[in-house]
Amino acid sequence: MKYFTPELVSHMRSGDPDTHDEWEEAGARYSQYLAQVRESFPPGVRRLFSRFYLHDAAIHRIAQKERVFLIELQLDTPPRSFLTLRYRLLRPVEIDRASLPVACRSKGPGVAWLYGEIEQFTPEDVLSSPCTSTWVQDTWLDQARASGREPGARWPFWEHRILLSNGWELKLCFHDVEIEEYEDVLMPVVGNGRMAASDSTSTSV
Secondary structure, eight states: OOSSOHHHHHHHHTTOGGGHHHHHHHHHHHHHHHHHHGGGOOHHHHHHHHHOOOTTOEEEEEEEETTEEEEEEEOSSTTOOEEEEEEEESSOOEEETTSSOGGGSOOSSOOBEEEEEEEEOOHHHHHTSTTHHHHSOHHHHHHHHHTTTSTTOOOOOEEEEEEETTSOEEEEEEEEEEEEEEOOSEEEEEETTEEEEOSSOOOOO
């Protein structure tokens, strides 16, 4: 993490009051950066930032198939929708399994999304990877070269850094993210063998 660093998160979770101003300053710097790059977000990233608040979302599954990385989670905010995030990778995912000190990691089997940061990758960053020839499409490179000449062009190379409550930090270098949202239709048993069904219908985007 570049703004909400593991060190800063650790101090905040320990209740250190002197860290509050530092946290606010990190948030302001990150918001300023997002304002600079928001117009070049690809469609999936634009939707992710405009519609969903991921802090404290419960992680249900993290998986990978070939060049697609999957995160399934349930939002902590009403109506507590389920999301699937499918990232089209530009290189293998990096996972730091000891990003947070042991004392700051969640206890038990549950894992939550703490913080995420997104940042542009330069074409040089992408081309330096040995995976470029097989993972990166030529059309994306052409898009990057043309982006400075075309108003409103979508930048094709991004990194999403995600800090989880179990202490893991994920670094995803990706082209775009596909998002599907679902709402509960059938809820768990609530008593006397009865099932609680929500009034909302299932939504798939």
